[in-house]
Amino acid sequence: MSERVQNRSGQGPGKAERRLAAxxxxxxAAEAKRRRQSILGALAGLAVVGVLVGVFVVVNQGDDDSSEPAATAPSAEATAPAEQPTAPPAPQLPAGSDPALKTKPKVEPGKGELKKLAVTTLIKGKGAAVKSGQQITTNYVGVFxxxxxxxxASWKNGQPAxxxxxxxxxxxxxxQGLVGVTVGSRVxxxxxxxxxxxxxxxxxRPAGPLRFVVDVLAAQ
Incomplete structure (x- = not known):
């Protein structure tokens, strides 16, 4: 009996050790598997982050590429030809007036010493004579x-005075010089x-003797 007991007791510790070792x-093995799973999970997370970062960079580059031409491309206003200044509109002339009154006259300087008022009719109008106290409308050029x-000159802005x-x-x-001048005249x-x-x-103000060329367009 004691030998069997001894044999069993001799075998018992071996099985227990094997069981414990197993x-x-x-x-x-379970811990190693969990570590592998953790590492794989971390790697997968890093891969996802990398993909997202790559997509973000690509999208941003695409946005930059698409927005850069818009920022640097000239606008239609910049490329359109500049609007050319237009000449002042021709004055409204009384009926039957000389068409020359539509054009600004070229005024030459005088000659000699001017001692008194001189009125020279350049174009004779067919209208009524201007009377003192009337409102008259004129185009004029004034020179020394x-x-x-x-x-x-009233011609600068196209608005008669x-x-x-x-x-x-x-x-x-x-x-003194315009009273009596007929409407439609240039004097x-x-x-x-x-x-x-x-x-x-x-x-x-302009000093000394002056020369004016005046178109009388209306009187009332």
């Missing part, structure tokens, strides 16, 4: 008598300084 091996340099005549609202040379007024703005140049 359990440890299984446990190690001595050198012909222009200092004023309207004002009362013969009542002191304009220079004396106009008040040249050579005005000495004392009948214009004076002979003193310090006031900022």
């Amino acid at each position: 359990q440890l091996a299984a446990k190690k 008598y001595k050198d012909g340099k222009e200092f004023d 309207t004002f009362p005549i013969g009542v002191g609202q304009v220079i004396k040379g106009w008040d 040249q007024l050579d005005i000495p300084g004392e009948l214009a703005y004076g002979n003193d140049a310090s006031g900022g």
Whole structure:
């Protein structure tokens, strides 16, 4: 009996050790499997992140490529030809007027010393004579008598000037020189300084003798 017991007891520890070793091996295998799964999961996550980053970069590059031409391409406004300045519209002329009144006259300088007002009819109009106190509408060019340099003209903006005549609202040379002129006329007024703005140049206005060419377009 004791020998059998001894034999069993001798075999018992061997089986227990094998069982324990098997359990440890299984446990190690399970842990190794979990580690492999964890590593694979991490690698898969990194792969997904890498794909997303790649897609994001590609999309951004695509956006940059598509937006860059729009930012640098010239606009239609930049490539369109610049609008050319247009000439002022021709003035409305009274019926039967000379077509030359549609064009700005070229005014030459005077000759010699100007001592008194001189009115020269360049184009004779067919309308009524201007009366003192009337509102007249005119186109005009004003130059210095001595050198012909222009200092004023209604033609610059295409708008004729309207004002009362013969009542002191304009220079004396106009008040005296335009009363009696017929509508539709173009006249040249050579005005000495004392009948214009004076002979003193310090006031900022054109000083000395002046020459005007005036078109009388209306009077009422």
